[in-house]
Amino acid sequence: MFCFLDEAPVIFRDATPLIMGMDTTKNPMLTENQVTYSSESTLSSPTTLLRRRASLLDRFLVFCLPGNLQDLPAIFDAHFVLVLYKKNMNGKESEIEKLKWVQKFYTRIFELENEQKRHSLPVASSPDALLISGAIALPSSLKIDPLKLLSFGLTNSLRIPAFSAFLQCNMDKKIIITIDGWSSCGKSTLAKQLARELGYVYIDSGAMYRSITLYFLRNHVDWTNPEAVHEALGHIKLQFHANHKNGQSEIFLNDENVEYVIRDLVVAEKVSEVAAIREVREYAVKQQQEMGRKKGIVMDGRDIGTVVFPDAELKIFMTADNAIRVQRRFKELYEKNPNVTIEEVRANLEMRDYIDSHREVSPLRQAEDALVLDNSHLTIRQQLDIALGWVKERL
Ligand SMILES: Nc1ncnc2c1ncn2[C@@H]1O[C@H](COP(=O)(O)OP(=O)(O)OP(=O)(O)O)[C@@H](O)[C@H]1O
Numbered sequence: 001m002f003c004f005l006d007e008a009p010v011i012f013r014d015a016t017p018l019i020m021g022m023d024t025t026k027n028p029m030l031t032e033n034q035v036t037y038s039s040e041s042t043l044s045s046p047t048t049l050l051r052r053r054a055s056l057l058d059r060f061l062v063f064c065l066p067g068n069l070q071d072l073p074a075i076f077d078a079h080f081v082l083v084l085y086k087k088n089m090n091g092k093e094s095e096i097e098k099l100k101w102v103q104k105f106y107t108r109i110f111e112l113e114n115e116q117k118r119h120s121l122p123v124a125s126s127p128d129a130l131l132i133s134g135a136i137a138l139p140s141s142l143k144i145d146p147l148k149l150l151s152f153g154l155t156n157s158l159r160i161p162a163f164s165a166f167l168q169c170n171m172d173k174k175i176i177i178t179i180d181g182w183s184s185c186g187k188s189t190l191a192k193q194l195a196r197e198l199g200y201v202y203i204d205s206g207a208m209y210r211s212i213t214l215y216f217l218r219n220h221v222d223w224t225n226p227e228a229v230h231e232a233l234g235h236i237k238l239q240f241h242a243n244h245k246n247g248q249s250e251i252f253l254n255d256e257n258v259e260y261v262i263r264d265l266v267v268a269e270k271v272s273e274v275a276a277i278r279e280v281r282e283y284a285v286k287q288q289q290e291m292g293r294k295k296g297i298v299m300d301g302r303d304i305g306t307v308v309f310p311d312a313e314l315k316i317f318m319t320a321d322n323a324i325r326v327q328r329r330f331k332e333l334y335e336k337n338p339n340v341t342i343e344e345v346r347a348n349l350e351m352r353d354y355i356d357s358h359r360e361v362s363p364l365r366q367a368e369d370a371l372v373l374d375n376s377h378l379t380i381r382q383q384l385d386i387a388l389g390w391v392k393e394r395l
């Protein structure tokens with residue numbers, strides 16, 4: 001993949017370019033060996049330089065950076081300006097488009113800033129440092145040892161801007177990502193992160209079945225009676241709304257935010273029974289398919305790759321050792337309620353997995369074309385990196 005810049009904005013023309021090439025065909029988690037860089041001071045225009053190197057750097061992402069290493073972190077993001085100018089705006093951006101884009105860019109800058117803080121690197125605290133208008137806004141106050149910064153950039157931080165730039169260049173193409181698998185193996189954790197990284201919508205299909213179960217429990221619906229189920233479904237409205245405080249999408253049952261209450265074991269005890277009812281599934285699947293009509297969606301559940309989106313571009317089947325899944329869920333529930341026991345959690349997981357994989361309608365199973373992700377011994381970061389690699393192959 002190669003992002004070509006026909007016309008570098010004026011701000012970059014006089015800069016001494018530093019060219020970085022990254023093999024994007026490899027795992028996006030770049031190591032120092034996968035990154036090559038060279039400083040070229042003889043050429044006056046980065047555009048010329050990129051053209052000259054285009055053949056060499058085919059399949060590579062190219063960053064064109066003004067040469068002042070001290071400003072490297074800001075410039076990492078500044079180069080997106082270049083890439084996006086050409087690729088997304090096609091040189092015709094209106095002021096409004098530019099503004100919209102700037103807002104998105106701010107989010108990226110904040111993420112990068114947090115990343116730097118996590119690595120105990122100093123960050124410019126002045127609001128000016130977050131301005132994104134490329135070289136114009138480089139924070140003059142940023143004083144970081146260039147060598148430290150470079151190694152930081154290569155080993156930790158670079159992967160993020162590299163991937164973002166890749167995505168931005170392939171923004172036009174949106175795909176559907178499905179994540180199915182056993183209870184508590186990390187599906188929603190991965191799905192949320194993928195959606196955030198890709199700017200996609202995240203839908204937790206399990207939350208829909210949990211909300212229906214909550215409604216049935218609260219209203220004493222006899223779900224063994226098909227007529228009662230039919231009648232009750234007619235009174236249920238499910239919606240997902242973004243919570244701007246935590247950036248998460250949350251489920252609303254008849255206009256009430258039930259995101260928290262549906263995670264209770266009381267609901268978990270009954271949800272698999274309710275989710276096995278044919279009419280309940282038809283009700284939920286219809287809405288899920290509608291949500292994916294425009295693509296650009298990550299949905300997790302049990303039948304998403306097999307029934308809801310059988311033609312999805314990327315299907316992931318997640319799994320992890322039973323004991324590890326029980327431990328993870330126990331830790332999570334114990335923080336909310338110290339009365340919960342590990343035996344209760346284990347019994348619930350085993351019971352749900354059994355019902356989910358043995359029911360007649362849409363049982364949990366791995367789609368033939370799904371990629372298996374066993375995260376028993378992966379960190380949350382590692383599982384995201386693997387999945388991002390798969391996304392990249394499909395864009
Ligand atoms: N790779 C990982 N390493 C350690 N903990 C993880 C990992 N992935 C997820 N977790 C943790 O495991 C717990 C279960 O994760 P999550 O809720 O994402 O699972 P899930 O598959 O969506 O569960 P459910 O099927 O019940 O919806 C959470 O506390 C989450 O933080």
Ligand SMILES: Nc1ccn([C@@H]2O[C@H](COP(=O)(O)O)[C@@H](O)[C@H]2O)c(=O)n1
Nearest residue numbers: 205206207209271272275301302303352
């Ligand atoms: N596509 C789906 C999603 C979920 N279920 C059922 O809901 C239960 C809760 O789901 P979580 O993802 O929140 O754990 C789950 O155990 C299934 O019974 C489903 O059937 N299909």
